[in-house]
Amino acid sequence: MAPMLRVGLTGGIGAGKSTVATRLAEHGAVLVDSDKIAREVVEPGTPGLAAVVAAFGEDVLAGDGSLNRPALAAKAFADEESRRRLNGIVHPLVGARTAELMAGAAADAVIVHDIPLLVEGHLAPAYHLVVIVDAPMEVRVRRLVEARGMAEADARARIRAQASDAQRRAVADVWLDNGGAQDIVLAEVDALWADRLVPFEANVRLRRPRPPMSPVITPYDTTWPMQAERQLARLRQAAGDRLLRADHIGSTSVPGLPAKDVLDLQLTVSSLDDADAIAGAVCDAGFPLLEGEWVDDPQEDGAAPWPKRVHVGADPKRAVNVHVRSPETPSWRLALLFRDWIRAHPQERDAYAELKQQLARKHAADGTIEHYADEKQSWVNAAFTRAEVWAAQTSWTP
Numbered sequence: 001m002a003p004m005l006r007v008g009l010t011g012g013i014g015a016g017k018s019t020v021a022t023r024l025a026e027h028g029a030v031l032v033d034s035d036k037i038a039r040e041v042v043e044p045g046t047p048g049l050a051a052v053v054a055a056f057g058e059d060v061l062a063g064d065g066s067l068n069r070p071a072l073a074a075k076a077f078a079d080e081e082s083r084r085r086l087n088g089i090v091h092p093l094v095g096a097r098t099a100e101l102m103a104g105a106a107a108d109a110v111i112v113h114d115i116p117l118l119v120e121g122h123l124a125p126a127y128h129l130v131v132i133v134d135a136p137m138e139v140r141v142r143r144l145v146e147a148r149g150m151a152e153a154d155a156r157a158r159i160r161a162q163a164s165d166a167q168r169r170a171v172a173d174v175w176l177d178n179g180g181a182q183d184i185v186l187a188e189v190d191a192l193w194a195d196r197l198v199p200f201e202a203n204v205r206l207r208r209p210r211p212p213m214s215p216v217i218t219p220y221d222t223t224w225p226m227q228a229e230r231q232l233a234r235l236r237q238a239a240g241d242r243l244l245r246a247d248h249i250g251s252t253s254v255p256g257l258p259a260k261d262v263l264d265l266q267l268t269v270s271s272l273d274d275a276d277a278i279a280g281a282v283c284d285a286g287f288p289l290l291e292g293e294w295v296d297d298p299q300e301d302g303a304a305p306w307p308k309r310v311h312v313g314a315d316p317k318r319a320v321n322v323h324v325r326s327p328e329t330p331s332w333r334l335a336l337l338f339r340d341w342i343r344a345h346p347q348e349r350d351a352y353a354e355l356k357q358q359l360a361r362k363h364a365a366d367g368t369i370e371h372y373a374d375e376k377q378s379w380v381n382a383a384f385t386r387a388e389v390w391a392a393q394t395s396w397t398p
């Protein structure tokens with residue numbers, strides 16, 4: 001797929017997707033609207049409409065031969081099996097048409113895909129960014145009944161047929177609360193466009209990594225594992241079969257450890273040739289390659305350095321470093337060992353946290369940051385020795 005920026009926009013019925021989508025389109029986004037496509041594929045004379053009639057009967061047709069939508073909705077949302085049957089007919093047609101529209105967009109487009117069933121269809125990893133619009137259930141029901149004239153029972157039946165809040169939270173890179181007045185959410189959308197989507201698009205198109213993070217240490221963020229999982233899901237989908245495994249490593253992977261707000265991820269491939277073979281797809285998925293020859297320091301004197309490839313996330317609001325390594329390099333194993341060891345040793349974690357804070361204070365005071373990494377590394381090197389003892393005692397394997 002061409003490397004345009006793909007934004008998945010979703011939310012429960014009545015939450016305000018169209019409101020957000022319309023504003024993004026005003027800024028210049030190319031809208032792909034699944035509800036609209038779902039109507040087009042069942043217009044009079046289409047094979048889609050014929051299939052729906054064959055499955056649900058002539059009484060879902062209006063007098064003029066077009067689809068009687070309320071009649072079909074009454075059947076479709078009455079039970080799970082009927083809805084599945086309808087989805088089975090309509091979704092493949094919608095999918096094919098969506099792919100066509102996306103393929104036709106300009107290379108510098110920001111595509112906003114307004115797709116009600118993104119979560120239900122497990123489609124999140126296909127997007128560079130997933131935006132969820134939310135409003136409390138009762139507010140949504142009221143809007144649908146008052147502004148759209150929907151029967152309350154129908155509104156609730158559709159809400160029941162959709163994903164839960166927790167399922168939406170898990171895939172949301174951006175959560176827009178539209179429970180209040182419209183201008184509040186629209187101001188958030190304006191900022192999202194200017195501060196995130198515009199630079200994100202340019203970074204992906206130009207294969208330009210985002211600027212490096214300042215080395216500020218933040219308290220542990222309990223959403224880091226979930227955020228890492230979302231990025232890993234994108235990377236797995238982009239990299240395909242050559243990817244042997246994908247892991248969250250580094251300080252943000254250790255519960256309770258304060259860290260720089262950067263997600264470190266490790267992609268395992270069998271060789272550097274495979275790292276190069278997946279590089280293009282990884283770039284287009286939103287993780288441009290960091291140019292240069294990257295090596296991890298060997299721990300033993302005289303050992304050859306361990307080469308790797310490094311990709312850096314293009315999203316200006318989410319720092320991600322992707323280390324692509326072969327399991328033959330000791331640093332591949334150490335990344336996983338260090339994580340598992342420090343997760344299992346809260347006292348070591350706290351000592352490490354204390355050291356990082358001390359170094360940060362010291363180097364903030366004298367204005368240097370270069371020595372920060374060196375001093376930290378000497379603690380880590382000593383910790384590796386303790387971790388190896390633990391690995392041997394517990395028969396740890398990566």
Ligand SMILES: CC(C)(COP(=O)(O)OP(=O)(O)OC[C@H]1O[C@@H](n2cnc3c(N)ncnc32)[C@H](O)[C@@H]1O)[C@@H](O)C(=O)NCCC(=O)NCCS
Nearest residue numbers: 012013034035038069072073076087090094116117158161
């Ligand atoms: C049943 C139909 C005819 C009812 O038409 P109606 O004009 O009342 O609703 P409309 O299509 O505008 O959809 C409004 C909202 O209902 C919800 N909804 C629609 N279909 C579904 C579904 N299959 N499952 C869950 N929610 C759905 C979505 O939140 C959507 O935004 C229509 O929704 C339909 O054909 N649905 C199947 C296709 C589909 O899944 N569309 C949604 C995205 S592709």
Ligand SMILES: Nc1ncnc2c1ncn2[C@@H]1O[C@H](COP(=O)(O)OP(=O)(O)OP(=O)(O)O)[C@@H](O)[C@H]1O
Nearest residue numbers: 012013014015016017018019143147178180181182
């Ligand atoms: N913040 C708001 N305050 C009041 N009304 C709102 C607000 N946001 C949206 N609405 C109204 O609520 C209704 C639903 O909003 P909208 O059409 O944007 O939701 P949607 O998520 O696209 O719905 P659907 O799932 O049916 O496509 C509309 O009539 C809209 O005008």
